[in-house]
Amino acid sequence: MQIGGNRVVIGLVKRVHVRDEFFDAEKLRVRGDKLALIGRMAAPHWYCRTKDRFEMIRPA
Numbered sequence: 001m002q003i004g005g006n007r008v009v010i011g012l013v014k015r016v017h018v019r020d021e022f023f024d025a026e027k028l029r030v031r032g033d034k035l036a037l038i039g040r041m042a043a044p045h046w047y048c049r050t051k052d053r054f055e056m057i058r059p060a
Contacts, residue, residue, distance in 0.1 A: 006042070 001008045037050040
């Protein structure tokens with residue numbers, strides 16, 4: 001999808017290969033808290049870490 005001067009790619013993940021220590025088999029989820037994940041931001045050389053996480057309960 002073209003949004004202004006940017007593109008967004010939306011897809012469905014069909015398969016993921018991850019070590020057992022990073023996967024919660026009971027909940028069928030990747031354990032992001034065990035990974036040192038980074039994200040690429042919009043600017044050419046900017047990245048962010050996911051260590052600063054918080055929980056915010058949304059109203060029902």
